[in-house]
Amino acid sequence: MDWSGMMDSILVLTHTDENSALTKASLEAVTASLELAARLGASLSIGIIAVDPAPAASALAATGTRLLAVSGKAFAQPRYASDAAACEALCHAANATIILAPSSSRFARVAAGVAHRLGGVIDTHITAIAGSAQPEATRWFYRQRIEAVVTRDSRPWFLLLDSGTHAAYSAQLGTANFEHIDIQLPALRTTVTGVRTPQSDAQTIRPDAELLFVAGAGWTKKQPDGQTHAAEAGEIILNFIHRTSASLGSSKSLVDQGTDGAPVLPFLTHMNQIGQTGATPRHAKGLSTCCHGEEPHVVGWRFIGERRAISLDPNCGWARGKADVVYIADAFKVMEKVNALLAQSK
Ligand SMILES: Cc1cc2nc3c(=O)[nH]c(=O)nc-3n(C[C@H](O)[C@H](O)[C@H](O)COP(=O)(O)OP(=O)(O)OC[C@H]3O[C@@H](n4cnc5c(N)ncnc54)[C@H](O)[C@@H]3O)c2cc1C
Numbered sequence: 001m002d003w004s005g006m007m008d009s010i011l012v013l014t015h016t017d018e019n020s021a022l023t024k025a026s027l028e029a030v031t032a033s034l035e036l037a038a039r040l041g042a043s044l045s046i047g048i049i050a051v052d053p054a055p056a057a058s059a060l061a062a063t064g065t066r067l068l069a070v071s072g073k074a075f076a077q078p079r080y081a082s083d084a085a086a087c088e089a090l091c092h093a094a095n096a097t098i099i100l101a102p103s104s105s106r107f108a109r110v111a112a113g114v115a116h117r118l119g120g121v122i123d124t125h126i127t128a129i130a131g132s133a134q135p136e137a138t139r140w141f142y143r144q145r146i147e148a149v150v151t152r153d154s155r156p157w158f159l160l161l162d163s164g165t166h167a168a169y170s171a172q173l174g175t176a177n178f179e180h181i182d183i184q185l186p187a188l189r190t191t192v193t194g195v196r197t198p199q200s201d202a203q204t205i206r207p208d209a210e211l212l213f214v215a216g217a218g219w220t221k222k223q224p225d226g227q228t229h230a231a232e233a234g235e236i237i238l239n240f241i242h243r244t245s246a247s248l249g250s251s252k253s254l255v256d257q258g259t260d261g262a263p264v265l266p267f268l269t270h271m272n273q274i275g276q277t278g279a280t281p282r283h284a285k286g287l288s289t290c291c292h293g294e295e296p297h298v299v300g301w302r303f304i305g306e307r308r309a310i311s312l313d314p315n316c317g318w319a320r321g322k323a324d325v326v327y328i329a330d331a332f333k334v335m336e337k338v339n340a341l342l343a344q345s346k
Contacts (some may be wrong), residue, residue: 008042008134008155011068011096013087015075015106016050022059024208025102027168029161032129033100034063034169039132042098047090049083051076053178061174068093069178074185077192078106080113082185087114089183097155098135103162111158120156127165135159144280144299163207164282164303204241204248205271211246212283212304213237214274216291217253218312218331220265229332233290234265236335243342247283249274249300251291274300289331293317310334 012033014026022030030046037044045066048056053069060067070086087110091099099115101107103124115122128138130149137150137159197203219233241248250272257264273279276296286304291297293309293316301307301322309318310331319326327334 006097006155008040008097009095010037010040010042010044010098010100011047011091011094012044013047013090013099013101013107014049014056015083015104016048016053016056018076020050020052020055022048022056023102023104024168025104025161025163027059027170028163028166029100029102030060030063030169031166032161034065035166036098036100036129036135037065040134045094045096047087047094048178049075049086049090057176057178058173059171060169061176062171063169066094067176067178068181070181070183074188078109079188079190079192080110081188081190083107084110084113084117085183085185087111088117089181091118091156093179093181097157099156099158100129101158101160103160108160111160115156115158118156120158121152121154122158122160123150123152124160126159126161129159129161140280144302145276162282204267206245206247207281209245209247210284211244212249212274212281212286213241213244213246214249214251214286214288214291215254215265215268216251216289216297217257218290218292220254220257221290223332224330230265232332234267236332236339237265237289238267239339240335240342243339243346246287247281248272249279249281249286251275251297252278254291276300288318288323289335291316291318293319293322298322 010033012029014022017023033044045068046060048069050056050071053071057067068090070089074082101111112122123137125139126137130136140147215237220230222228250268252273255268255270255273276299278300280300282303285306288309307323308325309323310327310329314328
């Protein structure tokens with residue numbers, strides 16, 4: 001159906017974490033939906049999926065919007081059948097034409113299926129929504145080389161928002177009435193028996209971390225004593241990541257080294273790679289170490305706010321205007337000292 005010219009009704013889907021608090025990505029989607037609803041002059045509802053929606057409703061009370069909740073033990077764990085049924089019921093209850101949702105693993109799994117059930121359309125990896133007559137959603141294509149602005153006349157239109165693109169909604173807790181939406185769950189064939197997570201040192205890609213720490217190929221290159229020190233480099237890097245919970249990124253040269261037969265850091269994979277052919281993360285701060293700061297790498301830093309680099313080379317790319325602060329120094333020595341200071345401060 002062509003909905004052009006009709007007034008939109010916006011629903012933002014949110015879910016809680018294991019502590020019954022709304023996830024940060026959900027709160028970011030709430031901010032995006034409040035901004036969009038104000039610009040379009042459209043009605044807004046917030047859908048909550050939680051075991052107990054009361055704490056989430058209290059956190060959203062100050063929005064003054066209609067709150068709808070699907071709740072119960074079945075929603076303690078992500079599961080396709082129950083989450084899809086909950087999202088579908090919330091969309092029906094809100095009579096929604098525009099549905100925003102955070103791109104959490106939970107919603108990313110079900111959103112396309114729910115859009116299909118409702119005869120709607122979906123766009124993912126949305127980084128911004130502009131427009132005052134109708135939504136104009138921005139996303140990147142082709143490894144962040146092409147930025148597109150998408151508009152659609154079809155409804156319902158689902159928009160999955162990338163995390164880190166909006167400020168998380170925050171306001172005083174209040175008393176809020178929310179409407180319970182009853183749903184008939186389908187037969188649940190999947191039972192969640194537990195969660196297995198990688199060890200904290202293995203899970204090094206952390207989109208929600210405040211700091212991105214990037215390791216470059218210099219860590220495994222011959223050092224002034226004529227030797228390589230890959231094992232020591234690995235210890236220093238993991239020690240820092242462990243102490244700060246920073247996210248670990250890498251240059252392409254460093255993650256490629258395994259295939260080139262050079263010393264490797266076993267905890268790095270191509271998933272850690274930042275740059276033109278890697279990831280473009282959105283951390284508030286970034287620290288580059290033993291990396292030259294060449295353009296194909298630095299384009300991956302375009303959304304990093306404050307940038308610092310440690311390099312032995314005073315002519316490296318970072319020193320040519322790509323970082324706010326460059327320390328021309330030996331990263332082994334600097335990071336050992338930083339780790340010692342971090343250990344003291346604990
Ligand atoms: C089409 C294309 C796509 C590409 N995509 C990407 C991409 O997505 N991501 C990416 O990263 N690269 C990419 N590259 C490669 C990129 O051009 C560079 O080759 C790569 O980023 C270099 O990695 P590096 O700076 O870690 O290594 P190097 O160039 O080897 O630099 C190592 C640096 O470490 C410094 N150093 C050594 N020891 C120390 C020490 N003890 N203390 C401090 N500093 C030290 C050296 O002075 C040097 O500056 C791409 C290239 C092409 C052609």
